Amino acid sequence: MARALRSVVRRRSAVTLETMPFSKALNAGLRKAMEDDAKVLLMGEDIGKLGGVFRVTEHLQRDFGDKRVLDTPLAESGIVGTAIGLAMAGFRPVVEIQFDGFVFPAFDQITTQLAKLTNRHEGALSLPIVIRIPYGGHIGAVEHHQESPEAYFAHTPGLRVVSPSTPNDAYWMIQEAIASNDPVIFMEPKSRYWPKGDVELEASAAPLHSSRVVRTGSDVTLVGHGAMVTTLLQAAALAESEGTSCEVVDLRSISPIDYAPILDSVRKTGRMVYAQEAQGFGSIGSEVAATVMERAFYALEAPVLRVSGFDTPFPPAKLEGSYLPDADRILEAVDRSLAY
Numbered sequence: 637m638a639r640a641l642r643s644v645v646r647r648r649s650a651v652t653l654e655t656m657p658f659s660k661a662l663n664a665g666l667r668k669a670m671e672d673d674a675k676v677l678l679m680g681e682d683i684g685k686l687g688g689v690f691r692v693t694e695h696l697q698r699d700f701g702d703k704r705v706l707d708t709p710l711a712e713s714g715i716v717g718t719a720i721g722l723a724m725a726g727f728r729p730v731v732e733i734q735f736d737g738f739v740f741p742a743f744d745q746i747t748t749q750l751a752k753l754t755n756r757h758e759g760a761l762s763l764p765i766v767i768r769i770p771y772g773g774h775i776g777a778v779e780h781h782q783e784s785p786e787a788y789f790a791h792t793p794g795l796r797v798v799s800p801s802t803p804n805d806a807y808w809m810i811q812e813a814i815a816s817n818d819p820v821i822f823m824e825p826k827s828r829y830w831p832k833g834d835v836e837l838e839a840s841a842a843p844l845h846s847s848r849v850v851r852t853g854s855d856v857t858l859v860g861h862g863a864m865v866t867t868l869l870q871a872a873a874l875a876e877s878e879g880t881s882c883e884v885v886d887l888r889s890i891s892p893i894d895y896a897p898i899l900d901s902v903r904k905t906g907r908m909v910y911a912q913e914a915q916g917f918g919s920i921g922s923e924v925a926a927t928v929m930e931r932a933f934y935a936l937e938a939p940v941l942r943v944s945g946f947d948t949p950f951p952p953a954k955l956e957g958s959y960l961p962d963a964d965r966i967l968e969a970v971d972r973s974l975a976y
Contacts, residue, residue, distance in 0.1 A: 652837050659829040661803035662692045665810035666730065670700055673728060676814055678705045679715055680732030680768075689734055690770060690829050712742035716767065720750055723763045728814055736771040736826075737780030743788070750819050751794030762817040766810070771799075772863050772913045773960050774827035776953040783950055784914035786861075789821040790891040790923075797890040798844060799823035801865040803833035805842075805888065812844040823890070825863035845889040847897045853883035856970050857901040857908040859924060861887035864911050864961065871966040880970060890920055898924070899932050906937035907973040911961050916944035938976035941969045 656664065670676045678693060684707040687694030697705035708715045712733060719729035733739045739746075746767065754761055773782040790797045796818050800806040806824070813820040842848050850865065851872050858868045865886045872882035883901050887893065902908050908928055910921040925940040943961045951959050 653834040654837055655832050655834055656803055657830050657832050658800075658803045658806050658824075659690055659692050661807040661833075661835050662810055662824065663694060663696070664835070665807040666693065666696060666814075667699075669730075669811050669814045670696070670704065673814075674704075675726060676704070676728045676730065677722065678730050678732070679708050679719060680706075681708055681710055681715075681734050683707060683732050688732060690826065692768075692824075692829075693732065712738055712740075713745050716742040716745040716750065716765075719765050719767075720745065720753070720763065723765050724761065728764045728766075730766045730768065730814060733767060733769045735777075735781045736769055736783040736785055739767075739769055739785060742767075746789070746795070746819075746821075747792045751792045754818070755794060763819050764814070764817050765819045766813045766816075766822050767819070768810075768822045768824060770824045770826040770829075772825045772827055773950065773956045774863065776956065778953065779950070782953075782956065784912070784945065786821075786823050786890055787914060787919050790920060795819055795821055795891065796845070797821045797823065798888060799825065799862040799890055800888065801825065801828065801862055801886050803831075804835045807835045807837075808840040809844055809888070812840065816844070823862060827863045828866070831866075842888070845892050845894060847888055847894040848886050849883060849897055849901060850886045851882070851884040853881040853905065855881045855905055855907065856973055857883050857885060857898070857905045858911065858966065858970075859885045859887060859898055859908060860911045861890055861920065862913070864913055867961065867963055868911055868966065871963040871970070874963055875967060875970055880974065882970065887920075887924070893924065893927075895927060895931065898928060902928055902932045903935040906935055907976075908936075908940045909943060909966060909969045909973060910940065911943040911966050911969075913945050913960055915947045916942055917947050919944060938973045941973055943969050 683693040684697035722729045800809045912921045921942045
């Protein structure tokens with residue numbers, strides 16, 4: 637696999653690391669899951685011969701056959717409905733939604749059937765289905781190709797929702813999501829498909845539903861998920877050059893949320909800023925902000941602040957730079973927090 641991916645393999649303290657892009661890490665994780673369990677099937681539009689729009693499933697149909705990597709019709713509701721039937725029959729389907737804005741034709745199947753069937757059967761029926769959704773901006777795409785619908789799914793009981801931000805998390809979290817007996821909405825930040833990172837091939841860095849501190853600091857806690865974690869790290873580096881120490885927490889799991897690392901950080905710094913690409917109203921950032929205010933109120937030196945996309949439809953590609961939060965907007969929020 638290393639030769640095929642043209643990756644660099646090396647050992648550091650007896651740990652095998654392989655450098656690969658986020659998309660290739662997902663591909664490797666899917667491949668490992670399919671090798672380990674013959675019940676794992678992949679389904680989606682153009683995922684077979686083409687390998688998917690972002691080439692995440694490249695060569696998997698060639699290597700596993702067209703009965704395990706299925707090119708489907710352009711019918712998202714039918715794809716998810718078929719996956720539900722396959723899960724009932726004992727398979728573990730992994731569905732690819734080609735772009736974030738294309739998931740809505742399947743929204744009824746996901747929220748009124750997939751999310752509720754286990755509860756409807758009083759726990760006697762498991763639906764181990766993963767729905768992969770490339771989401772977010774920064775790729776200069778047109779309408780319906782750059783959206784952040786994660787809050788819809790996090791709001792729906794019965795669904796697990798996760799979003800990796802690094803190649804290492806992509807590799808491990810896709811395998812852990814496939815192994816889950818509950819349906820998992822797997823949000824893939826499409827702007828992160830191409831940057832490379834180290835992937836540890838022998839052990840997962842953290843459980844699927846856990847938050848993680850990715851940069852330590854003492855003055856302000858910065859929290860986010862998906863592609864925004866990279867922007868938060870950029871903001872933290874700029875803040876450090878100005879004498880402000882920011883701690884960065886990667887949410888990783890959107891539902892359920894692991895609050896312990898966030899609360900521990902806030903109790904240390906006394907300040908928090910949440911950043912996301914999605915609009916601010918009724919969002920993941922809103923939920924995290926409210927929970928931190930409830931659970932760590934007396935540790936706060938300032939209100940929890942949020943930085944987000946605006947409460948409008950995602951704009952045309954030429955305006956996405958104004959719509960999406962960048963390091964400057966995050967640093968402005970940091971300054972406001974420190975001013976209290």
